[in-house]
Amino acid sequence: MSTMVEMKAISHSFGKEKVLKDIQLSVNKGEIFGLLGPSGAGKTTLVKMIVGILESNQGEIFIDNERVPSLDLLKAIGYMAQSDALYHELSAKENLNFFATIYGLQKVERKKAIEKVLEIVDLTDHMNKVVRNFSGGMKRRLSLAASLMHHPKLLILDEPTVGIDPVLRQSIWDELKKLKNNGMTIIITTHVMDEAEKCDRLALLRDGNIIACDSPESLKEKQGVSTIEEAFLAFGGRKG
């Protein structure tokens, strides 16, 4: 299995606060890779570095053997930030149209892509509504849609399902599985334990350290526990 993302000795501090400590991780092509950790663990900081919009103090990141940051790579990455980065004065469709244009989609292609992603996130009925009037969950879904239109080979989602109801959450996960089966690599951060179960592999992040990284089954097996939550506590306890 070949590697999509290679993180080599990533360390980072904001001022005096050490936020990431010597992170070594590799993400395989075509997997859903989860970054699980409590709030403040450094998940957002790490994914921003993978995208290339934040530079680490130390270490290097390679995507498909190309060093981050690179404009070429950005064409092949879809990024959904933790905060909804949407233009509130514009409608859902106008928001998507803007990002699709920036990603270089031509007019016909753009129209198709927009219809497709609106359907995926179940916002087709609201596409002409101004984003200001969207609920939190709707904004989340629209942000997801905005990161999908250009068929990225690497999709990076920072807490994508916060504020989304269980039914829609399930259908989004089904969609992510489909995208994965079509060859997309997906990195997803979460602090929700049961969501972590759905990932192919999982890195447990605490206080800027990777305390474990494996498939959810192996993680549980290694600690002889039945839930990821227990596994997280056990790994955390052992490493102090």
Next chain:
Amino acid sequence: MNVGAVVTRIVKQFLRDKRSLALLVIAPILVLTLIWLVLDGNDYEPKIAVNNLPAPMEESLQAELEKDIVYMTEEEAVDAFQDGEIDAFISIADRKPNILLEGSDASVNGAVLQSVQTAFSSLYEDMSVQPTINYYYGSNDLNLFDQVGSVLIGFFVFFFVFIIGGISFLRERTQGTMEKLLSTPIKRWEVVTGYLLGFGLFTVIQSLLIVAYSVYVLDVWMVGDFWQLLVVTFLLAITALTLATLLSAFANNEFQIMQFIPLVIVPQVFFSGMFNLETLAVWLQVLSKFMPLTYGADAMQQIMIKGKDLWDIWPDLLIIIGFAVLFFVLNIVALKKHRKL
């Protein structure tokens, strides 16, 4: 293509933000009007005395005035000045009109000069035949009132573009849309250019409305060419915009943008020619050389008061454009904070 997308987006966004749109255009017009009501002294009608003026000149002067022209010799005029009966005395010396202003009231001087200039400009095709102006009381230079109009237009354009441009660029950062945008393959210069053009469109409209309002409704002292004045105003607005977006990189919220006003905007007003700089300490004079409004105000004064052309004031224009280009480049560099590339 990317630049175009950014421009379209900004125009749409801004058109839907009615409040900001109003602030950009209506606020400066409102404030200018208020200041004018205070400074302009209710359309003062000057009383002018003349001696031996050629008939056509006298006719065209009378056409500009409400009150009848009176006839006096110079000695009689001096007496009349002392009794406060007339505001100006016009005679002919060396085949040029010679205007002697009473001189004690700035707004009255302005009113006299305005009428006289309008009256004579129709007679003299070529602007080189300038009337000589002397003051019975007071200074022998153009005074505060004459200068203030041009400076104020420049200042308010600068001020409101700065506020609105700064805040909207700041929002891009605080709402995370700037970061999202930079996670796409757009180039930094494309972001800045898109912003500049999108907003630039509105500053053109703003400049047009403010200048037109000042010249045609408020009747500000203006002997130069309208369109040339507009060019200067627009350049000044673009400089304000690039400065605002640049400084917004150093602000974390709207309130901090406001904090730039006393630091960056207000000093520019003091040094931009509203007050006489020659009496100030040298370091203050040097400081004024680093302020875009200094050159903007000077350029506008040259056009509005002295009727100069863009060609005559090219050093001012060059420096204003230089500021804009400098700020533009620094904007692109400042975005490195978000993405190295």
